[in-house]
Amino acid sequence: MVNPIHIVSISLGVAFFLGFLRKANHNLTSTIMLLAFAANAFISAQWLWAFIYSNTEPFYIFTAGFRPPYSISLLMGRNEAIFTFLINIAGLLSGIFMLKTYLRHGVYAMMAFLGLILGLNIIILTRDLFNFFVFMEVSSIATAGMIILIKNVKSVSAGFKYIVASSLISILLLLGIVFIYYFGGSLNIDDMITNHLLVSKGAEVAVFLVLMSILLELKPFPANGWALDVYEGSLPGIGALLSATSATAVYFVLNKLLAFANPYWYNVVAVVGMISFIGSNLLGIKQKNAQRLLGYSSVGQIGLLLVILGFSNTLGEKFEYIAFGVLISHYLAKSGLFWLAGIVKQDNIKNWAALQKKPIFLFFMGVFLFTLAGFPPFPSFFAKWQLIMELSTAGMYAWVIGILFGSFLEAVYLFRWFGYAMKGEHNDLPMFELPWHKILPVVIGVLSVFGISYISKDWLPGGTSLNFIPLYFIAFMYLIDFAPAKVKNTIVILVITYYSWLVIPNYYNTDIIRLIFSSIFLIGAILTLIPGYLKKGSRKGFYPAALLMFSGLIGLVESTNIYQFFFSWELMTIGSYLLIIRGKYSMPHAFKYLLFSVGGAYFMLMGFGMAHAGQASLSFDILRTGVPYSSIIFLLIAIGFMTKLASLGFHIWLPGAYGESEADVAPMVSSILINAGVFGFIILMTHIPDANIGYFNIPYMLGWIGVISALVGNIMASLQEDARKLVAYSSIGVMGYVLFGMAMMSHLGWLTAITYTINHFLFKGLLFLAIGGVILRTKTFNMYEMGGLIKKMPWSFIAVLIGIITLAGIPPLSGYAGKWLFYNAIVLKGWYIQGAFIMFAGIIAFLYCFRLIYAIFLGQLKDEHRNIKEASVWFIIPQYIIIITIMLFSAFPQYVLNPIGNWLSQYFPNNALVWNGSLATSSLGYWNAFNIMMIVMGMFVVLLLFLLLVNRGSKKVGQFDIVYAAERPERPETTHMAYNLYAHYNKAIGFLITPWITKSWDNISEWVNTIANHTRKIYNGNGQAYALHILIYIVIAYLIINGGLF
Amino acid sequence: MGVFTKIPYVLLGLFILINYGLLVTGIFRRISARIGKRIGMPVYQPWINLVKLYAKRSSVYHGIMFYLGPVFRLGGGVGIFLFMPLIFGSEYFSNFSFAGDLILIMYFMFFGMLGMALGAGEGGHPYSAIGISRGLAQFTAIELPLTFAIIAIAIQYQTLSLTEIVAAQQGGITHWVLFTNPFATAAGMLSFLGAMGASPFNVVRAPQEIPIGPPVEFNSGFLAVLRTNAALLHIVEAILWMNLFFGGATNWIELFIKSFCVYFFALFVGTVFPRFRVDQSIRWYLKVPLILGILAILYIKFI
């Protein structure tokens, strides 16, 4: 084993040696430098390996051959090995990334760089306080040098600000160290810890100075303007270094030094971290400069790490895992993003759209962003989960809220940025250069993210139960992304079919709910994938996203504990976000979708955390009535699901997200994805059947929310001009019914909800497929621009007709089942007023149903559609499969509803519905689906024959052969009455749909933005002011900690 | 009684009701003429009109949905009829009400509306679309008080079966919903006004503004079918309201009289009041009848 001291000797030796090679070929010198980093990394890796796999004892290095505390000693333990490894690798990769820069600046720059990495290595290894100070100074001076590797007024002034701030900090640090020596009589950290040297009163102030200085080196908000300027002004490679290495090393030092401090320092660290986390993430929202944004994010992440450190005692043995998970995510993702910034060379985050020219880089960016935001399967997800669980167990809910709030703010700006990159206008942007040395670190970063994700998933309790197999398949699909879409489509459909074959039969006779939902998710997946055959080319990025969503969905069904559930939920969120954002104009909508999803998921996470508190198990059984706060848990988790259900208040993402997505994505997200919320509610409510907060009965409130969602959703749908938005708003309405049904907490209520869910899956899939097929032909979303298409697209027309008959609940199709059950349920439950309003909503549904079918298929055929063809057969096939399903379900509902009823009986014992063949009898009424079907069909045939007889000589006439007040129509456009069809309705009850919810969300966002905008004015760009901030920060911290000046 | 043995009775009932509907239509034309100080058309005029329309030698249609629209429309009327128990206690004239209850009838109304809407829509005439959009919009509001009334009745009798609702109202006039829950009856009757499409809620088919609205393109046999349906539907609706609020009928005479009275109510209001615009009528329904509906539920729940 190589002595770790050789990290020093190699770095310094090489640095000094480079002095001889000032005029030599820089390729040679830079290679030597990189070899030095590689050697360092090798040394740390070797120790790391030893610590992990052979339980080696920590290794002390006594310099000068004397025992500490009399000489300086270094320690190479497991953690030190990890951290030095990270730093040396970052040095190596960063060195590779900035190869060109080094070649340009020559050996002096390389020397500074070596000095930086050396300094960071030593501050991790050293056990001597003053030695720490010395090498801290080495690294900060070196940093000051690295900043000006690009020489312009921005970087120079940023560097000066940096050096001003760091010198001020170093003055205080030195003062503190000296007094620690004075009071403690030693400079050795171990000595101070073991002999409790720092107990005297004055030492506290000294410790305060030292720890505050170190905290300030971690750039806490708001005393961090200098750091942000540095992130913005320096080269991206330097940003990566600062963010990934300096912060990492100082974080480690803080951890090291906290050991000798008074225990209350942990609280200080946690508070500082939380302020930093929330504050800088808040300010990040207004940020437009990519590097500065990353700076804010870095500060935020470090804040989170500080919080974790502050709670290290609470977290106990989980601390290392959590901290490491967050740290490694931050480390990889942030350096990766900075490197990407160096590749794309665009300051404004809007111009990152240039990445679209090389989509693989979008993928890289996505990996990094999702890693940062804590999505599965990346390590930060596991860490964040565990953190929330542990904090909840400790009852620190305020902190949980803070962490989740900060994370949410972070997601806001990260994904806005991602949206710009994914969908921004990129034609005017220059293509970026791709030298190998810049690609290599990024690729290594991405691979490491995946590698570490793979390793880290097994380290948590319950982690092994997570199903990663679909992810491997998704990775495979991404690898063959270049293949033609048809081939991939076939593979995917076959695999999903096979998977369905594996999964669905298991639930037969055992778990009817999971049978239904797995069928919806998997068979729905197959059906909605069929139109994919239409796509030419390779359809890059579609299949991994779709598969992510579907694997998340089926993961929900297969999950047996909250951990798996949440994991799947987040996977589904990523997948659906990536799917939705594929639409042409869907960037803002996908953004909203993601925000609501993330927000909802955080509520859910908090709920899970509260439920998990005090329980060893992770299974769903911990959600049960009677545990403390079960009502609040219910509410939190319900909010999470409501965001997916797009219940009123959480609905504003839906119309755009569904309306603007691709033709075959819309049915995926709207008819399949939305059911995830229903499934969640079923899981939740089977475990916590009732919840009261104060005088408020939450299911009762949910019921009202459902009513209002249904009402507003349907009215809004009626007033849409865009066909897909119409159907999307209709989803809000139908999900309102479902929520209402679930909230009724009765046998029939649930049966209604599940029936609606099935129906919604069927008819919404049908409608979106049909409309999507039509829109692909007409190339317009506006219904008034279509019209008369029945003559050209009869098959689509029939599909839409069946769809709206089902939607509107007209007998004999299965939609009526829902209505009938609803009446029974509300009367039996006693929710009369709500019930009547929800029925009212159901009637309003008729308005948009008519509009949809009339404006598109009936009325006047437009000139430009005269030669239009029927929608593609790939759209028609799944539609007709769905139609057959609807017909079967309508005629024989008993085969589905009866088992559901039996299943429900275990939760709601009075089996309110008795089945006798196809006759369903409730205590109120009865309903015989098959008979109705037969009677209606018979009657229809008879009447049709009668009319045929009456009108046997009828003459089919032309489009304009209408009575037009003795005139003739001139153009189809002016004759097709479809625009603003329900103007009078809007006039009558438009006040009901005043978008005060949208407005209030807008106001909230405006408000947050304003706060962020005003707060960030403190970063006025003046280095002196930054220094003042640092001092004020210290002074205020002192006043708070000390409880006054003296 | 088997389904197939029922068919002759069903057809008989259908025949009776269509003719009764035409008769009632004729009578009302006559009555409203008298209100206007006219003599009015002969009572048998509806029959003549029907014969004439069926006897038109030529007809035109615009497409398959235009052709099917009247079928749907008539199907809606006939369907409601089929699922409606006509005579309480009579096995012969309970039609196919074994297949579904009140809710089925409620939702079967949409069947006809949808057919009409589709047929008229395919006609391609802008006025049809205007008429339909008015009709549908107004209908949403009309249904709301009715929904309240029905829920109130369902609460009251704990059933949604029309037969049982009628059964519960037997035994004297005071057992009618009219007296047991006057609010429900009031709400229901107000929505009946709209359901009948009579003035003041007949802006849907404003004959001059949007020539007759939805059926503007229907002619000859198609129109004849629609007129047949109108005769049937209105009387069936009257019977439905009668069953709901006025104790149903135990024999044909009672049915004729009661449904006539219900029908007369709509006519009476219609002759007296001028027409509402759509937005006015919707708002109106969301005020008084809605309050009545809520009162109906509160009344039955707490009193």
Added chain:
Amino acid sequence: MEYIGLITGFILVILGIWGFLTQKNILKMIIGFTISDTGINVIIVSISYLKNRTAPILNRPDLLTDTVNKITDPVPQALVLTAIVIGVGVTALMLSYALRLYQEKNTLDINNFKDLKW
């Protein structure tokens, strides 16, 4: 003596920081920094001071016995050496920055270097 050193040191530190925070001229800021730095060095040296003792250079034979009670604390003296050198490095770097900033904008007013903010 040590108290005087300590107070002087603190005053120097505070004076330096005052200059550092209020002077607009970058060179004056740097001077403020060096004053502070000097103040710290004075403090370090004062800490090492023990009354009636000699410097820790054992160049007299009598110092070799009972050394513990005869010399002042050598550690801060070693530290101050390092601290001075570090101060020199930082000052040199700051000065070169100042030069560079002056080259960029022909001014030394710190308020003129607000290109990066918010």
Added chain:
Amino acid sequence: MSEINNKNTSGIEKDKFFAPENEKRTVTAPDGQIIEIDPLNDYFCGDAPRVHKPHKNKLFESFLNWARAESIWVLGFGTGCGSIELYPLLTPRFDAYRFGIQMAPTPRQSSLMIISGYLSVKTLKRVVRSYEQMQNPKFVMGLGSCTINGGMYWDSYNTINRLDYYLPVDTYIAGCMPRPEALLAGFNHLKKAIKEGKGEGANKYAENFEWYKANQKKIIKDWNMPDYNW
């Protein structure tokens, strides 16, 4: 006058009054295809009318004719000043409803067209269109002298003199203006004619379609509709 002789070189004769809305035009389909629209052929069913023979069974036919006679739905088309006399029919004083006469909102649903007074050339076009949109059997009533011989407008530059040339008229009611009583008498006359099986104007129109069309086109210069308006 040179414009009149300006023939379309493509061979199709183009009238000076050929309406611009009938010109062929092109539109671009969503898939980029360019479609040519020929309004007269694409929007309208251009078939000629068909003769609908009365029912073979005379008795049945006479029953139907009775029904047709007793249920006359009038297309309220006030072409001229005579329409002022039409509306009193519906008032309590005259109450034409008694005779099974009622106003119909659209040509599709009406069986009688009343040309109420003078008929200007401009209106003739509309009248022809409306008439053709009525369903067989259909009847025409000429109201006032103007429809018989032009009346006081006999030498007008833009009214027709004789309705008979353009539409098959079943009944004329003479007078200027004829009183509502005369109208009622006219209705009775029409009813009688229908009951006698003489109300076959629609078939007459179909049989002599070429002649009627020629007459109509002679006087209507800007003929912007298909030959038969279905």
Added chain:
Amino acid sequence: MYKKLLVFATIFILAGIFLKLYQNFDGSKTLNKTASYYAKNGASEVGSTNIVTAIVVTYRGFDTLGEVTILFVAAAIIGFFLKTNAKGTNRIRNLRFSSEIMITASKILMPIMFLIGAYVFVNGHLSPGGGFQGGAIIASGVAFFLLANPTLSVNHKVLSVLESTSGLIFVLLGIAGLIYGGGFLDNRVLPLGKFGTLFSAGIIPLVYSFIGLKVGAELSNIISSLQQIQKEE
């Protein structure tokens, strides 16, 4: 004004913090544990007369390595930061000529200063002073010379070779300590020699000499870099 008040308040509280440190300060009466150890064993273990030197070079030799690194890095940074670019070479500033006294004195004093510097760092283990001090004296000689002859410039190549060589030797000596002594930078690679003589205290004189050379070279380097950019103006 507002800002100055804020600064004043902040510094006032900072002074309060210092005051608290001061209040808890009670001039030590005895050496603490660490210092006592050095006092007791410094002479015997390291063999250096100057205990401070023993600490600086041996006990806390690693700090010294850091110091050297700082200077080295700072010099390197200033080297590339202030690197003259080819464009501006023509713009020679009109410098005032130094006075005759200055030029003459520098010619006389510079060798003496170099000599004193060398003496100081060679005798670092025996008397006050050492590598840094000696290096600083040498560098001030250079500065003096440059002040006297502003048009001249120092040969960077020589300086940096000197710098690198001495740095490399310092590191190699450290490794030698690892191999032949008790640890990195152990001075007992060479025999401790007779206490109080020039060739004693192991490698301390050697190390201090190289530090002296290195510091001198680095400081000179910095000074000349700053001087060069002056010329650029």
